[in-house]
Amino acid sequence: MRMPAPRSRQGRSKPKRSVSSSSSFASDRRELLKLLLGDGILRESATQPVLSRDGTSAPWMLDSLGVTLSSRGAELAGRCLLHLLQNFEGRQLATFGTTGIPILQSCVLLSQGKYRGLLVRKERKAHGSRKLIEGKFNPAEPVVIIDDSVSSGISMDECVTRLEQAGLRVEGGVCLVRFGYDGGFARMRARGYQMHALYDIWDDFIANMPDETPLALNPTKAFSAIPLSKAKAPEGLHPSELARHVITEALRTGTLLRPPKRIQGRYDGAGGVWVSLRPRDDIHQRYARTGFWHFPGEKVPPLPEALAQAAFLAGQELSKVTSDPVAALERSAIAVTFFSELEECGVGQLDNDRHGIVVRSRERPYLMGGALPRMPGIAHEWQQFDHARTNNARLLPGEPFILYRHEVQKAVEPGAEWQSSGVRVEGAVPWFDACAPIAQRAFEVVRDVEAGRSPSTAALGVQLDSTVDSLYLSIYRQGVLRGCMGTRVTRLEDDLVTLAQAALADSRFQREQSEGHLAVTVSLLHNPTELGEQTPEEIIDRTRHAEQALMAYQGQHAGLLLPSVAVTDNLSPRAYAYAVLDKAGITQAPYQWCRFDCTTWLADSAGARRMEHGLPAGVEPKSLAEGVKRLAPLLCQFLLRHLGETARYEPFADVVYQGLDTARLAHQAWTLARAHRLVGSAPLGEGARELLASLTQEPVTDSSGRLWIRAAEGPSIAEVSFVLLALLETGENRALAARLASTLWSCIDVHGRVTCFPDPAADDDVFQDYFPGQALLALALAAEKKVCAPDKARLAQARRYYRHRFRHKRHWGQASWLAQAAAAWWRVDRDAESARFAFEICDWALAYQSEKSGAFLNDHQSDTPGYTTALYLEALGAAARLAESLRERPRRQRYLDALARGVAFLDALVIQERDGALLPNLGWALGGVRASLVQSEVRVDFVQHALLALLATRP
Numbered sequence: 001m002r003m004p005a006p007r008s009r010q011g012r013s014k015p016k017r018s019v020s021s022s023s024s025f026a027s028d029r030r031e032l033l034k035l036l037l038g039d040g041i042l043r044e045s046a047t048q049p050v051l052s053r054d055g056t057s058a059p060w061m062l063d064s065l066g067v068t069l070s071s072r073g074a075e076l077a078g079r080c081l082l083h084l085l086q087n088f089e090g091r092q093l094a095t096f097g098t099t100g101i102p103i104l105q106s107c108v109l110l111s112q113g114k115y116r117g118l119l120v121r122k123e124r125k126a127h128g129s130r131k132l133i134e135g136k137f138n139p140a141e142p143v144v145i146i147d148d149s150v151s152s153g154i155s156m157d158e159c160v161t162r163l164e165q166a167g168l169r170v171e172g173g174v175c176l177v178r179f180g181y182d183g184g185f186a187r188m189r190a191r192g193y194q195m196h197a198l199y200d201i202w203d204d205f206i207a208n209m210p211d212e213t214p215l216a217l218n219p220t221k222a223f224s225a226i227p228l229s230k231a232k233a234p235e236g237l238h239p240s241e242l243a244r245h246v247i248t249e250a251l252r253t254g255t256l257l258r259p260p261k262r263i264q265g266r267y268d269g270a271g272g273v274w275v276s277l278r279p280r281d282d283i284h285q286r287y288a289r290t291g292f293w294h295f296p297g298e299k300v301p302p303l304p305e306a307l308a309q310a311a312f313l314a315g316q317e318l319s320k321v322t323s324d325p326v327a328a329l330e331r332s333a334i335a336v337t338f339f340s341e342l343e344e345c346g347v348g349q350l351d352n353d354r355h356g357i358v359v360r361s362r363e364r365p366y367l368m369g370g371a372l373p374r375m376p377g378i379a380h381e382w383q384q385f386d387h388a389r390t391n392n393a394r395l396l397p398g399e400p401f402i403l404y405r406h407e408v409q410k411a412v413e414p415g416a417e418w419q420s421s422g423v424r425v426e427g428a429v430p431w432f433d434a435c436a437p438i439a440q441r442a443f444e445v446v447r448d449v450e451a452g453r454s455p456s457t458a459a460l461g462v463q464l465d466s467t468v469d470s471l472y473l474s475i476y477r478q479g480v481l482r483g484c485m486g487t488r489v490t491r492l493e494d495d496l497v498t499l500a501q502a503a504l505a506d507s508r509f510q511r512e513q514s515e516g517h518l519a520v521t522v523s524l525l526h527n528p529t530e531l532g533e534q535t536p537e538e539i540i541d542r543t544r545h546a547e548q549a550l551m552a553y554q555g556q557h558a559g560l561l562l563p564s565v566a567v568t569d570n571l572s573p574r575a576y577a578y579a580v581l582d583k584a585g586i587t588q589a590p591y592q593w594c595r596f597d598c599t600t601w602l603a604d605s606a607g608a609r610r611m612e613h614g615l616p617a618g619v620e621p622k623s624l625a626e627g628v629k630r631l632a633p634l635l636c637q638f639l640l641r642h643l644g645e646t647a648r649y650e651p652f653a654d655v656v657y658q659g660l661d662t663a664r665l666a667h668q669a670w671t672l673a674r675a676h677r678l679v680g681s682a683p684l685g686e687g688a689r690e691l692l693a694s695l696t697q698e699p700v701t702d703s704s705g706r707l708w709i710r711a712a713e714g715p716s717i718a719e720v721s722f723v724l725l726a727l728l729e730t731g732e733n734r735a736l737a738a739r740l741a742s743t744l745w746s747c748i749d750v751h752g753r754v755t756c757f758p759d760p761a762a763d764d765d766v767f768q769d770y771f772p773g774q775a776l777l778a779l780a781l782a783a784e785k786k787v788c789a790p791d792k793a794r795l796a797q798a799r800r801y802y803r804h805r806f807r808h809k810r811h812w813g814q815a816s817w818l819a820q821a822a823a824a825w826w827r828v829d830r831d832a833e834s835a836r837f838a839f840e841i842c843d844w845a846l847a848y849q850s851e852k853s854g855a856f857l858n859d860h861q862s863d864t865p866g867y868t869t870a871l872y873l874e875a876l877g878a879a880a881r882l883a884e885s886l887r888e889r890p891r892r893q894r895y896l897d898a899l900a901r902g903v904a905f906l907d908a909l910v911i912q913e914r915d916g917a918l919l920p921n922l923g924w925a926l927g928g929v930r931a932s933l934v935q936s937e938v939r940v941d942f943v944q945h946a947l948l949a950l951l952a953t954r955p
Helices: 023-039 071-085 101-110 154-165 184-190 201-208 239-253 303-321 325-331 381-392 432-450 492-504 536-542 564-568 573-584 624-641 662-679 682-695 717-730 734-746 765-769 771-784 792-808 812-829 832-846 869-885 889-909 913-918 940-951
Strands: 041-043 060-062 092-096 116-120 143-150 170-178 194-200 228-232 256-258 272-279 288-293 332-339 356-361 368-371 401-406 408-412 468-477 480-488 518-533 548-554 557-561 592-604 607-612 646-650 655-658 930-932 935-939
Touching: 023 041, 023 071, 023 170, 023 194, 023 201, 071 101, 071 170, 071 194, 092 101, 092 154, 101 116, 101 143, 116 154, 143 154, 143 184, 154 170, 154 184, 170 184, 170 201, 184 194, 194 201, 194 792, 228 239, 239 256, 239 303, 239 325, 239 332, 239 408, 256 303, 272 303, 272 325, 288 303, 303 325, 303 332, 325 332, 356 381, 368 381, 432 468, 432 492, 432 518, 432 592, 432 607, 468 492, 480 492, 518 913, 536 573, 536 592, 548 573, 557 573, 564 573, 564 935, 592 913, 624 662, 624 682, 624 889, 624 940, 646 940, 662 682, 662 717, 662 940, 682 717, 717 734, 717 771, 734 771, 765 771, 771 792, 771 812, 792 812, 792 832, 812 832, 812 869, 832 869, 832 889, 869 889, 869 940, 889 940, 935 940
Parallel strands: 092 116, 092 143, 143 170, 170 194, 228 256
Antiparallel strands: 041 060, 272 288, 272 332, 332 408, 356 368, 356 401, 468 480, 468 518, 518 592, 548 557, 548 592, 592 607, 646 655, 646 935, 930 935
């Protein structure tokens, strides 16, 4: 028995249905709902109290027993839930308490032997068998919980606990009615349990109860009818002028000025209209912003009418935030933002330079949130998406969503200043191409000044507009920063000479290096934006990290850092802000800030080229084959130079950190062995054998006779899997490989879950996203090479367990390993489900591959997008080979195209000859894979995964 949620809740949601609705199911569902609305609602009366768990009263509650204890009600409930149970693999049904018993019994009876039932007691009986779980059960078979409703989820959680303590695996649950998504239902899903409900309390019950008020699915349009004014707005006004007229009338009379038939200009508002007011003397403050979205299928009013309604709402909001709205309106500038038709898309189709977006919950469609392009603090597409989903829509982790994109047009009041963010970027700045000759001239000036010569006179013929604030010149000798100085731009030729002299005399840097490769970078800072008084934590959300320069000042103290410093020094956004304060010598609040857009070019004897994220921009490989040919040798040579002990390397500081853990060392042995087999380089094979000899020198045998690889951090199946993979690639020591395979088989329990450590107590759930897929891949290759025979029973359970985990407790760490393992097992036993699962994983991942950059957009690494793209390319390579084997040519080509885009992105992360002018030890850094576009640190396992991704493209 469940009571409705409080009346103050907003919105209603539709139940999730994973199977297609047959006509009989739809008919049964309608009939059962009618019975529940008629006989399953218990209303409060003088003689019938209705109390919630906390003792408060409610006007009514769900009393499903009034229906399910009847013959027809039980039959309908059973038939409908059997339809939902088709989504599950488990054949054991369980319920907790009383209300689910008649439903469970009906499902068992109507299933004709397919299901059997279990009753879970709230307390153990004090006599007799003293069982907590009644009924015979099979520990190896998953269990599905049945209940009449899920509200807080307490009963279902207790049922799960008792079943799992008894050694059973709970697959999920079904119920007749869920009381919204965000309670127990969402918590069960977040824990990885599959959940389905026949009805939703808001969508199916409250919407059909005459004494309840259905809630609006689009709350941006859920405003009361607006009284119309007798007056009408003039025709042909600028959108902001019309908005001002409407707001003035709203504040004066409380009515809506009748809209005109046309406005000045051509705008597309098919997706929505918003009106904003900001004080003219502080455009970073906002008095009001309101409007609405038009979702596909909704009626779209004429544009002048929609604009007038949005402006009226803005006037109402203005009245709420200030005691004198008329004066605030006079002080304000107005902008109107128009959205084109909302187009449903995937995360990979986002473009933060072009599109605004809207994220809407599939479970609670009244929850939605948007984000405009190029907003302060949002540097790329994933940040834009996450801001809309998490900050604005406030969706729960893992909550299904619909994503829309749209074009943006902004009509700012003529003569008013406005923020430059929130609109589409139309190409480069007008003087962008002028940067190349400026950088080349700066190089010539520095060369002359350093040689003691007077710089030759030259007319640059460059025109910079008023948006340019200052110019910074940095000088490098043999990749080492020699000096850096900046100044406001006055007379460009004279400025370059002054900066060259000052930078060469810069006492902050070592000056011993006077020979070797000379290079300069020129950074033009433009569009300065005063941000006012902010804490360092607040300023993070106002600056695009590693893209915009930041200055802090206080009194006579001021300091500025170029955005490239964040990359060269591996600074997080917070660390970058504090580094700016340190540069300024400011130790306590208040802090004043200013940010700048920054355009940087590098010049040396080879000419001038643009800089991106701290390094020269490269030319993308034209094809997948070209990318592999270009990068694979570099990655191989990096690994050979750093063989064994190197854990990470900082290329700008030329500092090596040692201490590679055993699992990554074993992964390196496998990477080199695989590269040797596919590339044929003898040093790669020698390196693999050298590492294997070290790793297998003193294996560990536990009390059960299982063999483990010794590791200082404690043995796990990760080292066992990678050493086994390396042995299989080299073809050496098949006896040792067989023992390691035996260890991995023994780690698969009765449910198919892989135990990751010799001591199960150390097996934290986080390892389940990585280690089991590695083990299943190693076992597949061991079976393929006849090193061991498959344990078919354990394999079947493991396949079932990890398919379920991926589908219902999804994590990006699972994607690469599980897809590779599934593809490898198909080669062994031609199991069609393995092929489908590999394709399922890759098709899901492809929705997150950026059409713009080729990177995968997700939160797998904190500074995404970055090296993790290589992980998913490994999976795509395996899936492409699988598609080729199955003669699925369109699918194979789709995966190859995705691989080409991904390798093009990796090209930007790989340190190459083009970067030598800025690195002190290119010979040591060449082939390193940076963590991300905004980090320069190289970890050796980044390189290993990138090389494996390239090797995955080979037959």
